[in-house]
Amino acid sequence: MKRRPVRLLKGYAAYDLPMSADALHPLEAARLAALAAYHILDTPPEAVYDRAVRLASAMFNAPIALISLVDAERQWFKACYGLDFQETPRSISFYAHALDHDGVLVVPDARQDHRFADNPLVTGDLHIRFYAGAPLITPDGQKLGTLCILDREPRAPLSPQDGQVLQHLADGVVSELELRRMGAVLARREAVNAAVLNSSLDAVIVMNEQGQITEWNPAAERLFGYTRDDMLGQDLGTHIIPPEWRAAHRRGLDHYLKTGEGPVLGKRLQLAALRRDGQTFPCELAITPLDLPNARLFTASLRDLTDIKASQDALESSHRLLRAVVDTVPEAIFVKDQDRRYTMINQAGAAQIGRPASEILGQTDEQLFADDVAQASRLRDEGVLLEAQAVTYEVTDQLPSGARRTFWSTKLPSYGVDGALTGLIGVAIDITDRKTAETTVQHHNTLLRHRVEAAQLEVLERLARAAEYRDDDTGEHMTRVGTTAASIAAYLGLPEVDVHLIRQAAPMHDVGKIGISDSILLKPGRLTPEEFDIVKTHCNIGSNILSGGQSPLVVMAEEIARTHHERWDGSGYPTGLQGEQIPMSGRIVAVADVLDALMSERPYKRAWSQEAALAEIQTQAGRHFDPQVVDALTHLFTTPAAL
Structure with missing residues (x-):
């Protein structure tokens, strides 16, 4: 590859590089690793992302809208509206400048901007003039790319409100990526649980309150002679319990369902069991009740007294974050001026505080929260305003309603059209339920x-x-x-x-x-x-x-x-x-x-x-x-x- 001089971004030295300057960003390796973790590159189009670019195009009346993910050598488009290709070389992307730019990068007229005037996207057949890109920022602060809108005609700069809306759309895309990643984690955990059950040397059988079999592992297939397909939905008593003990089995189950007490539960019993060929054989049986959130099941372990729950996938299903903008976003989004007074807050944020937005605007945290919460927020706000740097942190706060919730929060400086600091923008994602789910999964894994x-x-x-x-x-x-x-x-x-x-x-x-x-x-x-x-x-x-x-x-x-x-x-x-x-x-x-x-x-x-x-x-x-x-x-x- 022919090498050519490249002028680097502010704060970096000049080197003779074969690719764009942002490859030298000190955190680039971590950013590329974060992008790879989502397993999104080179995947087929998906409706949820296509809707995002169509929505961006419609909201801003832009002929082109893209979800751009920036890899080591290219920028790849997960969703395109108004273009019919999927990627371009990274060296000609606008992303190099968006990497060190806080907030939405807006280029009103690329021909008049020395950074982009010679860019092939500007001088070539696309004739790009206007660009506005909101960074796709992960919860740990990595920028994966942008949600951007483009026009072939120059435009006026976006208003702060429009910039916020575009950023909210970008945040919604990241939320969808997070859901996709967590879904893969849950699928792997479910696969592990299934492997444990299928590889067990013990016969493990699960039945519901009606005595119907809901799980039957391979060891049970070998022991009793029935396949899993044979037994799912069948009555346990009529298949593996000898006729003389079936009435007692039914009485014991009914007694437990009525009283919560069972004389055979949690004990090791020596009894006879029935094979498919009609033979009876001695076995040791342990029955354990399982009270799940939406059902009551019973685990029967034969020969080895294991309490492995054959049908329990103990993973808590992750909640779906609704991707929308402004007041439909489930995360709290707010804007403060330089005096730390609220100038904008969405419905989710107002609901967390417990007041209508009209009573929040113009107020400071000292007027809305308990002293300790307000003081901690003030210190972070002042750090953002004085140092003009974004902060991301996890915090557990007591809301005015008295509830204690844990949030993953980001605060970053906001600027006016003239580039002057106007205040800060904040996003608070409620992660309380996620942490509770993680604790539950750890507990179930330990128990297993x-x-x-x-x-x-x-x-x-x-x-x-x-x-x-x-x-x-x-x-x-x-x-x-x-x-x-x-x-x-x-x-x-x-x-x-x-x-x-x-x-x-x-x-x-x-x-x-x-x-x-x-x-x-x-x-x-x-x-x-x-x-x-x-x-x-x-x-x-x-x-x-x-x-x-x-x-x-x-x-x-x-x-x-x-x-x-x-x-x-x-x-x-x-x-x-x-x-x-x-x-x-x-x-x-x-x-x-x-x-x-x-x-x-x-x-x-x-x-x-x-x-x-x-x-x-x-x-x-x-x-x-x-x-x-x-x-x-x-x-x-x-x-x-x-x-």
């Missing part, structure tokens, strides 16, 4: 996370219990291993949270034995080498069962199941890890597991005494076991109070 963690713990407990039931001789082996392992971990000084995780996860160390044949697992005599090789696969089986979990508990359980048969000298299995390559959790459980196995009576051996078992483990320190773990066990046995 806690319930998922509880469900994972329940799954681990039930898998451990299932593994114990494979072999009656092991008794409470898994529980004892967890207790001993936690005591060792505590003595070694592991963080309390890790001690707690080891206590909960250690019982899962042999969960992989679920996949070992009973003929081998329960064999009363010694195993053949081939049989022992099969038994050794339980480490990988257990790891595979537990892999993929995200919570610290599931991650540790998988780690223990995979590594508790590794040996300190590297002769263990399944991968031959050595020394500190073996995770601490695996080293601890290895000692606790062998200790309990030695001290437990089995069909093929008698139980060892505590002293004999400890002596055997001590002889294996540095070979089978981590010496420091053996030392910890020795201390615990010689100091019974430490156990």
Whole structure:
């Protein structure tokens, strides 16, 4: 690209640049990032923006009206009225001057203005003479472009009132962009909620007050044999509850709807459920009532006691800001003179103050608000008037009505036709409801996370219990291993949270034995080498069962199941890890597991005494076991109070 000298805006040095000077604006990178965040560039025409330019054209009797968004190398038109192209090079846009201009930029006759006299838009086929552009300013103060009107004939400058109207139209465009952005955020959150429900390992069913199913997750499809389409709108009782319990189910639901009390709600119940093929099977069920703003639903979780709300999209829908001008704009818009007296206020602003506009005009904040509110407003007003700079801030005020509301406010200096400071313009957007919605979303996300963690713990407990039931001789082996392992971990000084995780996860160390044949697992005599090789696969089986979990508990359980048969000298299995390559959790459980196995009576051996078992483990320190773990066990046995 050929480089040519460019005269920069006031306050910037002169450089030889290949593009317009405003590319050197110190905040340009942030401005471009803000524009990209709206994902609006190169999108098809949309009626809401087309109406904006038609309205601007009609209100100002202008043959051309544009919504111009300024990218790094071009200005792109989201909506055009009076032109049939979508973009121009940024280097010939009027935007370079609008970037550092406060308020609406008005060029009465571009041929007479040295900034634009040689501009191709002026000298070329378009013959642009008049330009008025109101900046599209985001809530955090970034200028995305302009809403502008153009004419091929010179015009008189806009009056302050007309300038305000054009700015209000531009603010309405920004409000629509904000709604579009927030809608995308909400859609992503809804997608996350749907993914949590669909990926759950638990059967989650939601029903309404009539007992009709409104949600049925994939785990429920696998468990009961019905697809989601089969079950939506169907009666819960007639499909998954055995006939002998349906009347009780109906009575319990009716009782709760009448009294708000339910003897089975919030409890874990062992009962029979009915599959599609007519088979009944035992399951654990928990039912939780959900009182939503517009409905009452019930969540049924089977097998794992999770309270995930299958059909709840807990996101609060964002309110729609009506895009209009002056008195139809929902935001408070006002103008003050240099004495800080109100000279204009719209209906939304008057409603916030609680007085008709006729009683507000000519008054100051000291005459309308409480002292603390008035003083804070005065300080900001004086800053704008003295420094001639815009301010944007968040504030919570008590209105004259007594209500406390939070606003996102902008105040900027206003100028007369002669360029002299005349006062200030203010816009106050009420964001109270939005902040409340954000708080609600955070609360629901926290609640959902806690319930998922509880469900994972329940799954681990039930898998451990299932593994114990494979072999009656092991008794409470898994529980004892967890207790001993936690005591060792505590003595070694592991963080309390890790001690707690080891206590909960250690019982899962042999969960992989679920996949070992009973003929081998329960064999009363010694195993053949081939049989022992099969038994050794339980480490990988257990790891595979537990892999993929995200919570610290599931991650540790998988780690223990995979590594508790590794040996300190590297002769263990399944991968031959050595020394500190073996995770601490695996080293601890290895000692606790062998200790309990030695001290437990089995069909093929008698139980060892505590002293004999400890002596055997001590002889294996540095070979089978981590010496420091053996030392910890020795201390615990010689100091019974430490156990």
